[in-house]
Amino acid sequence: MNPYLPAFAWQSHAVLGRHLRVHLRNWYTATLPPVCEPLIMLLAFGVGLGRQIGTLTWNGAPMDYMHYLAPGILAYTAFMSSFFQSLFGAYIRMHFQKSWEGQLTTQLRLEHVVWGEALWAATLATAYAAIVCLVLAGFGLADQLALHWAWLPVVMPLIFLAALSFSAIGLYFTAIIPSIDHMSLPFFLVIMPIGFASSTYFPLPDVPWLTATAQLNPLHHLAEGLRGLLLNGQATWHLAASGGLCLLLLAALIPVDMRLLRKRVFGDG
Template identity: 25%
Template structure:
């Protein structure tokens, strides 16, 4: 049996990292087990409802959509975009409001930092937890879409790792932003940004319909990259453009992790 001190010595823990982000997942699971399932179900249902309302509702009016040289059924067109949305929603749910609560109300991170855990353990653990939720949402959505016969081919399964990358990026960035917010009013800002981004990022129609300047703004936002990346894997249209999307999310993940762990240190270890 090793003592807490022997463990700390053997890990060569730095001031930032004790090598134990997985205990955050254990804690997340313990808390989740006894919590209500309602937010999980509603979070998962949102893109499904979008698919039904827009795909089968609006879709009957719209008929087919043409992007570039390919023409397809409208419902089929929006499915991968909504998958990316689903991954984002799952990741954002945990990394913003839940993180805000643990930062400012329950002071959970402060408690954790009075143990040998470091800020990077907390950032990595919480972001991974949020990423898992995003992944679960997108798997659920994929199941529904497949059941509806909207999956173009077996290769659509590759959209899942792509959706995970989207979830990871939003989880990481979401937690970093949240670490700067102190009031509920400031948190409202997140929704203020998310809603238009969700509507205008091209999950429901190709952004080529926009004037040039608006198209450029949308192309700078993460969700558009997410949707395009998932869509590329979904339809098997892999081009070098996908690398740009992947790079965009890798930068987002790295920035989020870096900022979050620095902020945790500034907040609780000063």
């Protein structure tokens, strides 16, 4: 069976609908982190650390740290929210809440449950990114930030695609971690390396191997692509590279996720 087609099936969207309903019931607490996190980051790093840093050079042009940071936060939110939801959230639903088992005794198959989780992680991450945009707009109204605001809605589909591919990484670890006590491993092995080698929070140092490695990092291209678009109003090759790498990641990981999760859930290879 084609592992990608269930992404478009009504059953996968029914799972997405379930997660959305649960989330919306707790919207007032669920919305706090995506509002507060960028706010704190922009205040602590953009304003606070930014004053110490002064200006930095990006693409040969000087800029203040706040402006460098804003698109990076947007990219990092897509990455982190999606990964967190598809790892912690999915693992808890699969292992502790047994909601996967309940769903799998209905008209839903594992492919639908897995795609439902991936779509939900991507949807939530995109919604969080939209909230970050509102926070950025708030800084814009306070004359702290000047971006090409019209591009913000346009980048949302790319953020969704990136988040979807990051969720495939999260689901991979959901499938293989032995227990919840091992949750720190994926953060140590994936989040930190991808996050640090991505130019989201600071420009990459001019180290050849690091620069070469970053070319394979979709988060790096997402951050750089958003930066080009939101700071200069220019669509750079980073956007295409980010989209391409995310599609590759999805194409490679989804069949692996399905196979590993089938083994984990059904005990059946």
